[in-house]
Amino acid sequence: RAQSVSESIRLNQVGFYPSAPKIAVVVGESGATFQVATPDLKTVVFTGTLSNPQTNPLSGKVNRQANFSKFIKPGTYVVVVPGMGHSYPFEIRPNVHQAVAAGSIKGFYYQRVSVDLPVRYAGKWSRPAGHPDSRALVHASAVSPGRPENTVIASSKGWYDAGDYNRYIVNSGITMGTLLSVYEDFPAYTTSLKVDIPESGNQLPDLLDEALWNLRWMLTMQDPTDGGVYHKLTNAKFDGMIMPDKATKDRYVVQKSTAATLDFAAVMAQASRVFRRNNRAVPGLADSCLTAAVKAWNWAKQNPAVLYEQEAMNRQFDPDVSTGAYGDRNVSDEWIWAAAELYVTTKDDAYYTAVNLYPDDKTPLPSWNQVRTLGYYTLARFADNLTATGKKDVPALKKRLTTFADELIQGTDQNPYGTVMGKSARDYIWGSSSVAANQGIALIQAYRLTNDKKYLAYALANLDFLLGRNATGYSFLTGFGDKPVMHPHHRPSVADGVDEPVPGLLSGGPNGSAPKQDKCPGYTATSPDETFLDNDCSYASNEIAINWNAPFVYLAAAIEALQPE
Numbered sequence: 162r163a164q165s166v167s168e169s170i171r172l173n174q175v176g177f178y179p180s181a182p183k184i185a186v187v188v189g190e191s192g193a194t195f196q197v198a199t200p201d202l203k204t205v206v207f208t209g210t211l212s213n214p215q216t217n218p219l220s221g222k223v224n225r226q227a228n229f230s231k232f233i234k235p236g237t238y239v240v241v242v243p244g245m246g247h248s249y250p251f252e253i254r255p256n257v258h259q260a261v262a263a264g265s266i267k268g269f270y271y272q273r274v275s276v277d278l279p280v281r282y283a284g285k286w287s288r289p290a291g292h293p294d295s296r297a298l299v300h301a302s303a304v305s306p307g308r309p310e311n312t313v314i315a316s317s318k319g320w321y322d323a324g325d326y327n328r329y330i331v332n333s334g335i336t337m338g339t340l341l342s343v344y345e346d347f348p349a350y351t352t353s354l355k356v357d358i359p360e361s362g363n364q365l366p367d368l369l370d371e372a373l374w375n376l377r378w379m380l381t382m383q384d385p386t387d388g389g390v391y392h393k394l395t396n397a398k399f400d401g402m403i404m405p406d407k408a409t410k411d412r413y414v415v416q417k418s419t420a421a422t423l424d425f426a427a428v429m430a431q432a433s434r435v436f437r438r439n440n441r442a443v444p445g446l447a448d449s450c451l452t453a454a455v456k457a458w459n460w461a462k463q464n465p466a467v468l469y470e471q472e473a474m475n476r477q478f479d480p481d482v483s484t485g486a487y488g489d490r491n492v493s494d495e496w497i498w499a500a501a502e503l504y505v506t507t508k509d510d511a512y513y514t515a516v517n518l519y520p521d522d523k524t525p526l527p528s529w530n531q532v533r534t535l536g537y538y539t540l541a542r543f544a545d546n547l548t549a550t551g552k553k554d555v556p557a558l559k560k561r562l563t564t565f566a567d568e569l570i571q572g573t574d575q576n577p578y579g580t581v582m583g584k585s586a587r588d589y590i591w592g593s594s595s596v597a598a599n600q601g602i603a604l605i606q607a608y609r610l611t612n613d614k615k616y617l618a619y620a621l622a623n624l625d626f627l628l629g630r631n632a633t634g635y636s637f638l639t640g641f642g643d644k645p646v647m648h649p650h651h652r653p654s655v656a657d658g659v660d661e662p663v664p665g666l667l668s669g670g671p672n673g674s675a676p677k678q679d680k681c682p683g684y685t686a687t688s689p690d691e692t693f694l695d696n697d698c699s700y701a702s703n704e705i706a707i708n709w710n711a712p713f714v715y716l717a718a719a720i721e722a723l724q725p726e
């Protein structure tokens with residue numbers, strides 16, 4: 162009897178590099194052997210022994226690993242577990258993640274605000290422009306001497322944050338920092354990466370063209386009166402599940418915050434470096450970015466801890482705003498990130514010494530509310546070009562980043578999936594996919610500092626996690642893999658009448674608290690690694706967001722740039 166696809170065999174559904182590690186995870190009872198075979202199952206090309214059974218501490222399920230790293234011949238194959246079935250087909254070849262690297266950048270193109278997406282670039286996901294935002298209103302919380310309440314400002318372009326249609330500077334900040342770092346860490350590879358967007362073929366790498374779409378919007382979010390940056394551009398309330406061009410409610414820029422202003426300063430300082438290297442393509446932009454960064458920094462110095470507290474704001478000002486808050490309560494890390502970026506760009510010691518850059522020995526994993534480590538990555542990236550003031554800390558900084566990576570790796574062997582991601586139940590938070598991707602980035606940073614290939618192998622394992630080697634069996638990147646998520650909480654994907662969701666977008670991923678957060682009916686999982694629902698009502702496990710896509714882009718691009726050959 163022909164064997165069929167078994168959902169219990171979990172692997173990277175896109176594929177593997179010929180000489181890199183190749184692991185599938187087999188969930189449940191099985192015999193001791195496995196095979197790699199052609200998709201028609203007629204030719205067995207490799208026979209191996211499954212690892213000893215290991216109990217998943219989160220779900221209690223028994224897993225075994227099928228390690229076929231020794232099989233290196235390019236082609237399309239399946240993993241067969243006799244009596245159980247076979248995996249989805251996958252490829253073994255060089256450049257096997259090229260398409261996901263380009264596709265996840267293209268995902269940002271589909272998030273573009275204020276512009277038509279024509280068939281030429283968007284295919285069946287073509288749609289008319291939404292949210293021109295040429296007439297956004299200054300909310301009562303955001304007035305300044307130059308801009309009284311209801312002043313009309315133009316604030317077009319940018320990317321929709323996520324499944325909703327608002328734009329938040331804090332989240333744009335980490336997203337841009339991550340994408341610009343892809344370019345700074347891998348300039349040659351990034352320049353070679355073709356994405357097929359309207360600007361393709363101009364003098365800028367496609368990734369920078371895409372980032373520029375959002376940078377232009379960010380620049381409009383700075384109040385020229387004082388240099389402060391609005392926290393977000395938003396509706397008062399979330400839109401329904403409608404297409405962008407049908408969503409025409411009033412839009413507001415609301416309250417300036419220190420977090421938004423410092424994130425903006427960091428991004429503009431980094432953008433200034435990046436576009437200085439491309440000055441001929443965008444004359445003057447590097448200078449404008451640096452001017453904006455310094456103005457923002459100076460506003461923050463005058464306003465060092467203005468938090469965004471939505472409820473308090475709503476008690477004071479009308480109309481009430483109930484969209485995403487990104488309400489960070491601690492801005493010490495935003496200070497560190499902005500100081501590091503401004504210091505590296507200007508070489509002015511005053512930025513380095515303005516802030517206690519190393520307040521403790523922690524290296525927190527980056528997330529929208531924790532950006533300290535982005536500053537460390539930047540200082541390490543430019544370690545050879547710092548002034549003496551910064552240089553004296555470089556050895557300790559490098560040690561810190563490699564120690565961080567070592568801590569991530571520690572205990573991974575106890576995780577039956579063999580990934581850094583998920584070795585702790587705490588990884589399964591809202592947007593856990595970005596935890597996996599950001600862990601991957603931390604490992605890549607350690608690889609760049611040490612050339613030790615083990616870091617690269619663990620980073621690749623987290624990419625495997627995101628593309629199918631996980632306890633849900635899904636590939637979390639829409640449009641890629643044999644079992645990708647199909648119903649993300651993403652308004653265009655729900656409302657466009659196209660069966661497939663918009664491609665190249667990273668689902669948030671398993672989140673132990675999702676059932677009580679989004680109350681979407683249908684969760685059955687009892688362990689956090691399985692708590693995921695491919696349903697558009699599951700916004701706490703299956704939304705998409707730019708700050709999750711960006712580290713995916715970094716990880717996929719870095720792995721492609723460094724692929725083992």
Ligand code: 9MR
Nearest residue numbers: 322323324325485486487591592704706
């Ligand atoms: O990513 C954010 C997550 O860390 C928070 O727990 C969650 C609830 O506040 O909000 C997430 O961000 C959402 C934002 O507020 C609005 N746009 C969609 C974002 C992704 O769900």
